[in-house]
Amino acid sequence: MKVRATTILGVRLKTRAAMGGDGQVTFGDMALKQKAVKVRSFEGGKNIVLGGFAGAAADALTLFGKFEEKLEEYNWQLQRAVVELAKDWRTDKYLRNLDALLALMDSHHSYLVSGDGNVIEPDGSVLSIGSGAGYAQAAAEALISCEIKSPSEIVKRSLDIAANMCIYTNHNITVMEL
Numbered sequence: 001m002k003v004r005a006t007t008i009l010g011v012r013l014k015t016r017a018a019m020g021g022d023g024q025v026t027f028g029d030m031a032l033k034q035k036a037v038k039v040r041s042f043e044g045g046k047n048i049v050l051g052g053f054a055g056a057a058a059d060a061l062t063l064f065g066k067f068e069e070k071l072e073e074y075n076w077q078l079q080r081a082v083v084e085l086a087k088d089w090r091t092d093k094y095l096r097n098l099d100a101l102l103a104l105m106d107s108h109h110s111y112l113v114s115g116d117g118n119v120i121e122p123d124g125s126v127l128s129i130g131s132g133a134g135y136a137q138a139a140a141e142a143l144i145s146c147e148i149k150s151p152s153e154i155v156k157r158s159l160d161i162a163a164n165m166c167i168y169t170n171h172n173i174t175v176m177e178l
């Protein structure tokens with residue numbers, strides 16, 4: 001059976017940013033957990049980075065630990081830390097077998113990072129991953145066009161919309177804001 005679940009959404013507006021995720025974990029056609037937390041913040045001095053994951057939780061938590069090491073090693077330069085994580089993830093014998101997708105952002109940049117070495121910085125201010133990503137991203141873009149100014153409000157409302165449409169997304173939402 002394939003483990004499927006998660007909708008993670010990040011929104012940046014000017015220098016404010018928020019990231020959120022739903023709490024559902026499914027295995028095949030069964031919902032096993034309703035209140036999982038799939039987003040977290042990384043804090044170092046004045047710097048804060050938000051991260052969310054889709055995929056295997058143990059793998060993602062391992063990658064979050066490696067990412068935090070890279071942030072510290074590269075003096076909290078998000079772009080450099082993300083690129084170095086992707087290089088290690090792709091080339092390391094152990095890491096390359098980890099099954100997850102990461103969304104990482106600060107107040108200026110957003111990145112999607114995968115184990116095949118991809119580091120993608122979206123053109124716009126919205127980043128989404130997971131089963132309900134398309135629904136959440138479409139909702140966020142619509143809310144931004146309605147001139148809602150709060151990234152956390154956009155994330156919450158968009159994830160609620162995604163939960164109404166995606167069977168792998170629920171309404172137990174965690175939102176973190178810079």
